[in-house]
Amino acid sequence: MxxxxxxxxxxxxxxxxxxxxxxxxxxRPPMLNAVANSNGEGVKIHLEVVGSVNSAIEFPRPTDPHPxxxxxxPTTILKVxxxxxxxxxxxxxxxxxxLRNPFWAQAQGIVGGTFHMTYFDNSGNPQSGDFSSLDDPxxxxxxxxxPDLGVFVPLEGVNAAAPAGSMNVIxxxxxxxxxxxxxxxxxVPCGSGTIYGNGGPMQTTGYMAGFLVVQ
Ligand SMILES: [Cu+2]
Numbered sequence: 617m618x619x620x621x622x623x624x625x626x627x628x629x630x631x632x633x634x635x636x637x638x639x640x641x642x643x644r645p646p647m648l649n650a651v652a653n654s655n656g657e658g659v660k661i662h663l664e665v666v667g668s669v670n671s672a673i674e675f676p677r678p679t680d681p682h683p684x685x686x687x688x689x690p691t692t693i694l695k696v697x698x699x700x701x702x703x704x705x706x707x708x709x710x711x712x713x714x715l716r717n718p719f720w721a722q723a724q725g726i727v728g729g730t731f732h733m734t735y736f737d738n739s740g741n742p743q744s745g746d747f748s749s750l751d752d753p754x755x756x757x758x759x760x761x762x763p764d765l766g767v768f769v770p771l772e773g774v775n776a777a778a779p780a781g782s783m784n785v786i787x788x789x790x791x792x793x794x795x796x797x798x799x800x801x802x803x804v805p806c807g808s809g810t811i812y813g814n815g816g817p818m819q820t821t822g823y824m825a826g827f828l829v830v831q
Pocket of ligand 1: 686757758759802803804805806824
């Protein structure tokens with residue numbers, strides 16, 4: 617009798633572990649295909665960055681298992697063509713967390729060396745310009761970085777003086793090379809409530825990390 621109970625219990629446990637592991641391994645966020653850029657040059661990807669998934673304006677994910685996590689939206693699996701110009705538009709709505717390493721405040725690996733940004737100054741007035749870095753690394757909310765392609769772009773946090781619901785719009789371009797799958801991620805430790813801010817959304821594909829699928 618004891619042996620039967622033991623065998624059944626072990627069977628149930630291993631089935632649960634298998635379901636968990638397979639489910640974890642098979643879970644992949646959806647893939648976003650780049651679209652032809654309206655200016656006729658290369659392709660374009662449009663993303664939104666939110667302080668919590670449930671505050672999304674442009675790309676809501678109502679069934680997300682982590683509605684309070686910081687995230688790129690709608691997804692972080694991005695498909696782009698090889699040897700092509702890719703233009704990114706990132707609508708950044710989160711407030712600053714600050715860079716632990718000020719080095720990442722410098723943009724790298726983008727066409728022309730600068731990104732265009734519309735933002736709000738300390739008086740809450742809208743401004744825009746082209747920048748090669750953030751004036752103050754403490755103003756970074758997130759970064760868009762593809763280390764294997766040498767692409768690093770700091771994303772300025774929305775100024776506290778900006779009207780509610782404001783976003784900074786950051787656009788920049790980079791070139792893809794040969795086909796492959798390249799990891800990309802945020803370098804601001806923005807996973808609040810986790811150890812040193814590096815857990816949760818920082819470690820989970822679909823939030824602050826993803827893949828650039830170059831084909
Ligand atoms: Cu981040």
